[in-house]
Amino acid sequence: MPNIPKREKARPWKRKLKSRKPQGGRRHDPDRRYHTKQWQRTRKLVLLRDAVCVLCERLGKVTASTVADHVIPVRMRDREDDRFYDIETIRGLCSSCHARVSGRQAHGKV
Numbered sequence: 754m755p756n757i758p759k760r761e762k763a764r765p766w767k768r769k770l771k772s773r774k775p776q777g778g779r780r781h782d783p784d785r786r787y788h789t790k791q792w793q794r795t796r797k798l799v800l801l802r803d804a805v806c807v808l809c810e811r812l813g814k815v816t817a818s819t820v821a822d823h824v825i826p827v828r829m830r831d832r833e834d835d836r837f838y839d840i841e842t843i844r845g846l847c848s849s850c851h852a853r854v855s856g857r858q859a860h861g862k863v
């Protein structure tokens with residue numbers, strides 16, 4: 754008996770398994786933990802504590818902080834670092850300070 758392999762039925766209505774497009778280049782934030790409820794809560798707490806951008810404050814400026822920034826860049830740490838949600842290691846920054854600081858960190862000038 755010839756053994757004819759079963760052909761899979763074509764099911765055009767069924768979507769194919771997600772073909773993950775390779776992310777073009779380096780994304781700024783590949784860490785999934787930024788999408789957790791716990792992070793949302795942590796971020797909120799930090800922004801409540803540091804309502805004013807801590808870097809602007811040092812310069813005598815008062816700018817509302819909008820970004821919760823890890824003082825130690827996450828990508829330099831261990832993946833399993835449990836201080837990810839530790840508000841003591843996070844500070845509130847305004848978006849322009851955050852852009853400046855994270856840009857500098859990316860170039861190795863901390």
Ligand SMILES: [Zn+2]
Nearest residue numbers: 806809847850
């Ligand atoms: Zn600032």
